[in-house]
Amino acid sequence: MTGNEGNSGGSWADPDDAPEWTDDMFERAEFSIGDRVIRPANGTLTKPGRPKSERPKRQVTLRLDQDVLDKLRESGPGWQSRANEILKKAVGA
Structure with missing residues (x-):
């Protein structure tokens, strides 16, 4: 049986290169134990995308x-x- 020798496509990043978490990031992050969410995320990390516009553009x-x-x-x-x-x-x- 042959093994999979192909490239997985993902690039490995050194965890030491990741930015340090700030207190604000910890306060906004979701806190969970296993699959159970103790505290959901809040703030800017909860909704992806731009905020809703009062007068959104329409496609024509x-x-x-x-x-x-x-x-x-x-x-x-x-x-x-x-x-x-x-x-x-x-x-x-």
Whole structure:
């Protein structure tokens, strides 16, 4: 029988390279014994992602002339947000 000699893909990190935990990190962390949660995590570590916006953007489909699209895209990453600002000014919002 042959053994698995392939690379597991994970990179090993020296635990000495990990940052030291602060008192604040300990206060926010989940505390559990085995599978039993004694104290759930609280604070910024409990919810992944951005906070909810009061006025979230909505996805729409919009057809633009190719030259307009090219001009917006040539400004680089974030062109969609810049296009949104241009449209807001145009409609007076």
